[in-house]
Amino acid sequence: MSKQFQKPRGTEDVLPAMQPYWIAIHKAIQEITQLFGYSRIDTPIFEDAALFEKGTGDTTDIIEKEMYSFADRGGDFLALTPEATPALCRAYLENGMGSQPQPVRLYTTAPMFRYDRPQQGRLRQFTQFDCEVLGSGDPYTDAELIELLWGFYEHLGLTGIEIRLSSIDDLATRKNYIDDLLAYYQPLSDSLSEDSQRRLQTNPLRLLDSKDERDLAFKEKAPKLIDRLSEDAAKHFETVKESLTTAAIPFTIDPLLVRGLDYYNRTVFEFVPQGDNRAQNTIGAGGRYDGLMKNLGGPSTPAVGFAAGFERIILEMQRQEKILVPANNVTIYIAHLGTEAGKESIRLASALRKNKLSTVIGESTRSLKAQLRKANTSGVQITIIIGEEEMSRGTAIIKSMRTDQAQVEAPLNTIPSEIIKLLNHKNDMLTQEFSTNE
RNA sequence: GUGGGCGUAGCGUAGUGGUUAACGCGUCAGGUUGUGGCCCUGAAGAUCGAGGGUUCAAAUCCCUUCGUCCACCCCA
Numbered sequence: 001m002s003k004q005f006q007k008p009r010g011t012e013d014v015l016p017a018m019q020p021y022w023i024a025i026h027k028a029i030q031e032i033t034q035l036f037g038y039s040r041i042d043t044p045i046f047e048d049a050a051l052f053e054k055g056t057g058d059t060t061d062i063i064e065k066e067m068y069s070f071a072d073r074g075g076d077f078l079a080l081t082p083e084a085t086p087a088l089c090r091a092y093l094e095n096g097m098g099s100q101p102q103p104v105r106l107y108t109t110a111p112m113f114r115y116d117r118p119q120q121g122r123l124r125q126f127t128q129f130d131c132e133v134l135g136s137g138d139p140y141t142d143a144e145l146i147e148l149l150w151g152f153y154e155h156l157g158l159t160g161i162e163i164r165l166s167s168i169d170d171l172a173t174r175k176n177y178i179d180d181l182l183a184y185y186q187p188l189s190d191s192l193s194e195d196s197q198r199r200l201q202t203n204p205l206r207l208l209d210s211k212d213e214r215d216l217a218f219k220e221k222a223p224k225l226i227d228r229l230s231e232d233a234a235k236h237f238e239t240v241k242e243s244l245t246t247a248a249i250p251f252t253i254d255p256l257l258v259r260g261l262d263y264y265n266r267t268v269f270e271f272v273p274q275g276d277n278r279a280q281n282t283i284g285a286g287g288r289y290d291g292l293m294k295n296l297g298g299p300s301t302p303a304v305g306f307a308a309g310f311e312r313i314i315l316e317m318q319r320q321e322k323i324l325v326p327a328n329n330v331t332i333y334i335a336h337l338g339t340e341a342g343k344e345s346i347r348l349a350s351a352l353r354k355n356k357l358s359t360v361i362g363e364s365t366r367s368l369k370a371q372l373r374k375a376n377t378s379g380v381q382i383t384i385i386i387g388e389e390e391m392s393r394g395t396a397i398i399k400s401m402r403t404d405q406a407q408v409e410a411p412l413n414t415i416p417s418e419i420i421k422l423l424n425h426k427n428d429m430l431t432q433e434f435s436t437n438e
Numbered sequence: 439g440u441g442g443g444c445g446u447a448g449c450g451u452a453g454u455g456g457u458u459a460a461c462g463c464g465u466c467a468g469g470u471u472g473u474g475g476c477c478c479u480g481a482a483g484a485u486c487g488a489g490g491g492u493u494c495a496a497a498u499c500c501c502u503u504c505g506u507c508c509a510c511c512c513c514a
Binding site: 004006009060061062065066083112114116117118119120121122123126127128129130195198206211212259261278279280282283284285306307308309310311312313335337366367368369370371372373374375376377383385387388389397399401407 | 439440466467468472473474475487504505507508509510511512513514
């Protein structure tokens with residue numbers, strides 16, 4: 001025996017039992033993006049690695065240590081997409097979407113890849129729902145995306161989601177702020193956690209994100225960017241807040257909110273389930289990135305977007321006990337005995353399927369009893385029985401599995417219509433039950 | 439990348455040095471002549487994650503490795 005293969009670390013099989021969640025998410029995405037007028041786009045699963053180095057930022061962890069990059073046989077240096085935004089921006093630029101009516105509203109769902117150590121809510125291959133509004137600096141679009149994402153979770157029946165909102169201003173102001181932040185933290189260096197001492201060097205904004213007890217007090221007193229926004233950024237932020245209030249979307253201002261990717265400016269936001277203390281609990285996040293397109297070599301084009309991770313949303317659905325089970329779609333099971341009946345069951349199944357009736361054929365190796373047992377556990381509504389006796393008479397037996405009605409024998413060519421009649425009758429009874437209950 | 443917990447049939451578990459590794463669910467087959475659900479009986483299915491070591495003897499102790507979970511880091 002050769003060894004059992006295992007899926008690569010940090011990947012998941014989405015088994016049939018989990019498909020209802022995926023279907024529900026895809027459906028919610030389809031509905032909400034349609035309501036907001038977004039168009040679907042699909043981009044390749046791998047791109048020029050430099051796209052992300054320039055786009056996401058070559059000092060971010062995502063690029064520095066987590067990117068699945070490789071040289072292909074022709075020597076091109078490629079990467080499996082670690083995030084969608086740079087890829088969508090590339091597609092926007094490459095396909096001349098800047099010449100279409102602006103802004104361009106796009107969404108996609110795609111697998112993303114990051115070489116990271118897996119834990120709950122963190123996978124090496126995960127799936128994101130991604131929305132971008134390209135070609136507008138209007139603060140209304142920021143609010144629109146937040147409203148869209150809010151509506152998306154509503155469609156899924158999720159409750160208790162908190163929106164954390166902040167503004168990180170534009171690059172110049174932020175740079176000055178970071179200098180001040182460093183000036184504040186530098187003298188305190190010895191009292192900080194090891195991680196935060198490192199952050200002083202690598203990513204000062206992350207100081208505000210520290211969970212270490214030693215850093216908490218300093219964090220509180222640290223200067224906050226949101227208190228000193230530039231006039232333009234402050235005005236922009238005000239409009240975003242007003243728009244959200246108008247749309248009746250609740251949010252909290254989080255002055256400590258920082259985003260991991262270099263390209264963000266002004267509006268940043270995160271969606272976090274309340275009462276969830278798990279580490280990887282952000283189920284959606286995004287912000288504005290007015291500088292990205294220019295970084296990618298295109299004309300300066302303002303844009304804003306978000307990403308939401310399927311797997312984390314599913315964890316939250318389960319935490320909220322939104323338990324979904326696979327629907328049994330099969331209506332009819334054909335139990336058959338003997339070779340002639342076996343052939344007839346193929347003809348019958350074909351006829352039934354042409355009538356849009358979902359049908360499976362029983363296993364010829366099994367006894368009639370075993371076939372019926374199987375029909376029962378698989379939850380079909382109707383079992384058709386054909387044996388030698390029925391074949392000699394040119395008939396088949398229709399047996400209802402969910403009601404106490406006696407089984408009936410009918411000529412083969414009338415089976416589909418008989419079954420349709422039976423199913424409609426049952427549906428009529430159901431609607432009657434519903435209406436009398438009112 | 440760092441620290442810690444855990445890996446026994448498809449799933450959930452028992453067994454913590456000593457004869458052929460146990461139980462429940464599930465699967466499959468039977469319970470007379472061609473009819474499901476309940477019940478009964480039986481069977482298949484595990485080289486106890488993998489590799490090495492200690493021992494007369496290892497699922498059980500030790501080491502390595504892989505996977506997984508939790509936290510950090512980071513982020514969806």
